[in-house]
Amino acid sequence: MSAEKNNITGYFRALDELKSSDPEFARFFIHFAFDEVVNHAPLEPKTRMIVILATLLGCQGLELYRDMLPVALENDVTPVEAKEIVYQAVAYLGMGRVLPFLRVTNEIMQERGIALPLPPQATTTLEDRGEKGLQTQVDIFGKRMRETLNNEPAETRHIREWLAGNCFGDYYTRNGLNYAQRELITFFFLAAQGGCEAQLLSHATGNMLVGNDKSFLIRAVSQCIPYIGYPRALNALRCVNEAAEKLNKIKE
Structure with a gap:
């Protein structure tokens, strides 16, 4: 039994209820989640x-x-x-789903005596966020990101510009988390909400490009x-395997 298990079960109010009712x-x-899996x-x-915080945001596991x-x-x-995990979730889940998590985060931090607001972490301005965001995409995914933006049809180009x-x-350029951590939480926002396998495949690739290799992602999933259960986890593993195969072919 790990020290982490004791911490988790100590805070898991649902477990106390279930020990009596179920x-x-x-x-x-408890055996599976906090012994076998951990x-x-x-x-x-x-x-x-x-990873778990990002997963719970993705699957809407607020409690x-x-x-x-x-x-x-x-x-x-x-x-x-x-x-930063909660803020970035807005880009992948939408404010409609993230606002309750932001409120709970603030409540818990205030209960623990953490002064809000926290220190600013932004590194961009309204004037340079587009170019710096695009450069961040290039840093993670490669030069093709500039070509993708330039080749986007006029009627949808604004969405590509917003994406950058x-x-x-607005998010990836912030301090607080590095590229590897930001790609990791993005992967689990997508994996946990399901139905985003095309984007999940792209971000499995992005993870590997910033150092989160196949073995690491399998352990994280x-x-x-x-x-999140087996179906969404297996979908995530399929994307990890497919991304690894594609990258290996590029290297050959």
């Missing part, structure tokens, strides 16, 4: 918690997120990092199975 289910879920090819605790955020903060996820300026310029 003891058999609670017993095998201890199989484990991730470093901080990384694991970052579990409420229990998990304090655990994340006790496993070296900083308040700035936690907020808003998604990447494995850690999320208790929270």
Whole structure:
């Protein structure tokens, strides 16, 4: 039994309820989620918690997120990092789904005596966010991103420009998380919400390009199975395998 398991079960209010009302289910879920999964090819605790927070945002697991955020903060996820995960989720999930998580995050931080607002993390302005966002896309995915923007039809070019300026310029350029962490949380926003396999494949590739290799992503997906179930996890693994195959062919 890991120290992390004790932290998690200590905060998991749902588990206390289920131990009384559904003891058999609670017993095998706890064993699977907090022994079997945690201890199989484990991730470093901080990384694991970052992945789980992003996954819970993606699958709209607000009540579990409420229990998990304090655990994340006790496993070296900083308040700035936690907020950056929530902020970036807006680009992939929409404000309609993220606002409740932002409110819960603020509540928990205030309960823990964390002063809000947190220090600013922006590195762009309204004037340069488009170019810096596009450069970030190029840094992660390669020069083809400029060609993609230039070749976009006029009627949809604004969306590509928003993708560069808003998604990447407003979020990815911020301090608090590095490119590898931002690509990782994006992957799990997409994997957990489902139905985004085309984008999931692109971001599986992006992860590998910034150093989150196939083995690492498989371990990360494995850690999320208790929270998103097998179908979405298997879809994510298929995208990981496909991205790895494509990159290997490019290298050959």
